[in-house]
Amino acid sequence: VNAPDAYFTQLYEEHFDFVWRSVRMLGVAAETADDAAQDVFVVAHRRLADFEGRSLPRTWLFAIAVRVVKDYRRSRRRKMRLLDRVMHMDREPANTPFDAALGSERRDTVLCALEALADEQRAVFVLADIEELSAPEIAQALEVKLNTVYSRLRSARKIMAERLAQLSQDKLLDDPESV
């Protein structure tokens, strides 16, 4: 097997965790996050000639990740609709991740709350409030105007705050002793 060149290898090693985490937070399930991260890097390798250093490698990879995740989510939604029709399955499982203590389930709580955001809001929120990128970097990664970043971030924070409060309330109602 021919290994990719040193540049790409370095890119992969430095940013794999970031890419994996990003696809996960953007809505790819844990069991398919490996595949999605791999697809991001496969695309990145093929499009390396397009990357001319006008942005940070991280924002460039995130821009690819956003597209890959959108594709994954679209495929998954389609598949789930088909399956629901075929299998008459319950849409929601009987137990939610919030049956367990909120503290120990912080990761799942945040992932669940992120589901409440639209794709555009979610991308901005993840980059700003979890990955700690600056607004201009986010604007570059998502190819949107700076003010769009601000407005999406404001609305995303509002929705996230409401959703997290709601999840905490649900948790309190389900298991008052745990809080």
Added chain:
Amino acid sequence: MRARDPKQEQPLFSPETRAALRRELGPDAHAQARVRGALWSHVATGSLSPAAQRIDALLQAKASATATQAAGTASIKTTLAATVHSVTGKVILVGILVGGAGTAAVMRSAPASDHAAVAKPQLAAPMLERTSPASDHAAVAKPQLAAPMLERTSPASEYAAVAKPQHTAPMLEVAVHPETPAAPLPEPDLGATPLPAAPPHTTAAAPRSQHQRRERTPQTRSLERAPAVSSEAPAAPQQVTSSSSPPQEQLAENVQAPTAPEPRPQHELGAELQLVRAASDALQRRDTDSALAQLQRHAALFPRGALRVEVEALRAIALCLAESDDSAAVSGRFLELHASGPLAERVRRACRPR
């Protein structure tokens, strides 16, 4: 209008929580090595998953559109440059004839110096490309490399400095080729400019059009980076050599003539669905033998099918309903792999001890 800093608005999480979330939401310790194996194989063979194919085609189309747009812009710039040459030449000619004192001023702002200034980032860029990703970024983040030249030139050259380096290639071509009819002036600044000692490939690459630059494959990029890399890191040339083997050509073909995404044929998904539906119906009748037969058929026909996870879930459910000896192992493996998936709860319920 000055935009607000989002950090001034309250983030939802404290810095400690953000750091903790990054750790908790990250991959496990083996993920990088796990993905690397498959990724390297994909890179070597040029094979792509359907999703990667779609995104690659989308980005390829976007890059082509940008290249076309840039080519149009460059064409306009070339025309403008030629016009400026022509007009400036006439002004100088008039100046010489008249013997006016303004001639020298006109010559100082002559477009030839613009070309020299433009040439500098063009030549500087490949030098920077050879270094790490951080310096790739620096290539753009630090335009002051070319600034000393630009400072001496007119506002027109400031425009050239702002323009992306690859957009300047056609202008450079006008400046370098003496046969260009629209350049009546001698090129005093170009000749006097102490150009950096560029490797031969850089000189050859400079006049290439934007479109040609876009056509480069990652491998050709590696080849172009090779000389400087080899002087710094002896291991790099081996990779360059290996990347010119047949798989690399195959990759290059893929990049130059990207195949359209090949969506999964509808009839294939339909056939998968038919088998899953039959298995599901059989399970509702509690006919586990029939369900397992349908699922076995699916596994044989579509080992990498779109519904293989669902098939595995149904298989686990069927085995549990049949109280098979394999049920614990099969359901356990499914739940291990898909613990948080939407089917996990259904499998847990079906396989709960009665």
